[in-house]
Amino acid sequence: MYDRELALEILEQIHQATQTILKRFKPIKSCDDFTNSDWGMEKLDSICMQLIAIGENLKNFDKVTNHYVLTNYPQIEWKKVKGMRDIITHHYFDLNAEAIYDVCVNHVEQMAVVIKKIINEIKS
Numbered sequence: 001m002y003d004r005e006l007a008l009e010i011l012e013q014i015h016q017a018t019q020t021i022l023k024r025f026k027p028i029k030s031c032d033d034f035t036n037s038d039w040g041m042e043k044l045d046s047i048c049m050q051l052i053a054i055g056e057n058l059k060n061f062d063k064v065t066n067h068y069v070l071t072n073y074p075q076i077e078w079k080k081v082k083g084m085r086d087i088i089t090h091h092y093f094d095l096n097a098e099a100i101y102d103v104c105v106n107h108v109e110q111m112a113v114v115i116k117k118i119i120n121e122i123k124s
Contacts, residue, residue, distance in 0.1 A: 002068070003064060010064065011118055015116055017050040017054045022108060025108070035097050048088050055081055055086070058078060058085075073118060081111065
């Protein structure tokens with residue numbers, strides 16, 4: 001078994017990060033909104049910081065749960081989420097704003113839903 005309280009704490013942090021990303025991304029209408037102004041670059045930076053936090057926390061969650069829980073939710077490509085953290089952290093100056101835009105448009109909301117589902121299932 002694993003420490004459910006610690007697992008829930010980590011999941012809550014991840015869920016909060018997804019909500020922060022969705023809030024910060026709301027005014028972004030195209031990838032150019034990230035790259036064509038200081039305001040957009042600040043949005044990109046702040047979203048990337050949350051993506052780093054999500055990836056790091058998922059790695060910690062996997063350790064805490066002995067790699068048992070995430071495999072039950074294959075609708076999210078967890079390895080890619082954790083890999084995104086590594087790319088942003090280690091190759092920041094080569095960051096692809098289009099990839100971050102795609103993640104925000106197509107993946108963050110679904111991940112938030114799945115994370116909430118995991119939270120609810122661990123609580124019950």
